[in-house]
Amino acid sequence: MDLVIMNQSFDAERALYGSDGITLVECRIEGPADGESALKESRNIEVRNCYFDLRYPFWHDTNLKIVESVMTEKCRAPLWYSKNIEIRGTNLFGVKALRECSDATIADSSIISPEFGWSVKHIKMHDTSVEGEYFMMRSEEMDFEKVSLKGKYSFQYIKDAVFDNCEFDTKDAFWHATNVVVRNSVIKGEYLAWYCDNVTFINCVISGTQPFCYCRNLKLINCEMNEADLAFEKSEVEAEITTPVISIKNPTKGTIKVPSVGEIIMDDPEARGEIITG
Numbered sequence: 001m002d003l004v005i006m007n008q009s010f011d012a013e014r015a016l017y018g019s020d021g022i023t024l025v026e027c028r029i030e031g032p033a034d035g036e037s038a039l040k041e042s043r044n045i046e047v048r049n050c051y052f053d054l055r056y057p058f059w060h061d062t063n064l065k066i067v068e069s070v071m072t073e074k075c076r077a078p079l080w081y082s083k084n085i086e087i088r089g090t091n092l093f094g095v096k097a098l099r100e101c102s103d104a105t106i107a108d109s110s111i112i113s114p115e116f117g118w119s120v121k122h123i124k125m126h127d128t129s130v131e132g133e134y135f136m137m138r139s140e141e142m143d144f145e146k147v148s149l150k151g152k153y154s155f156q157y158i159k160d161a162v163f164d165n166c167e168f169d170t171k172d173a174f175w176h177a178t179n180v181v182v183r184n185s186v187i188k189g190e191y192l193a194w195y196c197d198n199v200t201f202i203n204c205v206i207s208g209t210q211p212f213c214y215c216r217n218l219k220l221i222n223c224e225m226n227e228a229d230l231a232f233e234k235s236e237v238e239a240e241i242t243t244p245v246i247s248i249k250n251p252t253k254g255t256i257k258v259p260s261v262g263e264i265i266m267d268d269p270e271a272r273g274e275i276i277t278g
Helices: none
Strands: 003-006 020-025 041-047 063-068 081-088 102-108 110-112 121-132 141-149 159-164 166-167 178-183 187-189 197-202 205-207 218-226 234-239 246-251 253-260 262-265 274-277
Touching: 141 218, 246 253
Parallel strands: 003 020, 020 041, 041 063, 063 081, 081 102, 102 121, 110 121, 121 141, 141 159, 141 166, 159 178, 166 187, 178 197, 187 205, 197 218, 205 218, 218 234, 234 253, 246 262, 253 274
Antiparallel strands: none
């Protein structure tokens, strides 16, 4: 039977280092000793209603479950190099809250983390709110549903991802993204998805200046595009757009169907994309 530790505080360096098969309930990782790495190199760990206020609590861990807990800004980089992670109903506020991890599920949680989720492989996230500037950079095998994001340079260099029923208020999102599908979502962002390859948007509402430039194998299916000017420059694209577009500039290849365009700019001899209005 796993050891259950209840209502205790730990502040020593590596206080529970190398633990195997323990459950922490209503414990606090804080205190004057200011120790780091409380549960480093541990496995088969469950954490419930706990409070973490010291640095690097979960590094190199395997089989980790965190429920209804808090990781403050002072944790800085609370989860790195860990795998088989389940997080539910938890606040993750460290600046670099998930790095180099794999096989993670995050649900019903709140994330405020400027550099969250770099180089993560195989992550599921749903019913979660996020604030973060460089969110999920260079991550792979992502499955997100009902995630709301307020960020800036989100999803850069990601691969093999599906997003459904999400709301993203961001800026240079999906730059250099590869093999991505976004469905039934609202995306607000300037300079959206430049340099992406094999990215598809289905039933989405998209707004912002200069979207979809320098793309390859880009598809838009039944999407709204609002405030979109100078769209599709140097891109290979197949698009079915349901709203008027301010301007389209020099699409390289493909067909763009749109009700109307304020201005069509075709001043590049390599621009051979077809624009069909009406």
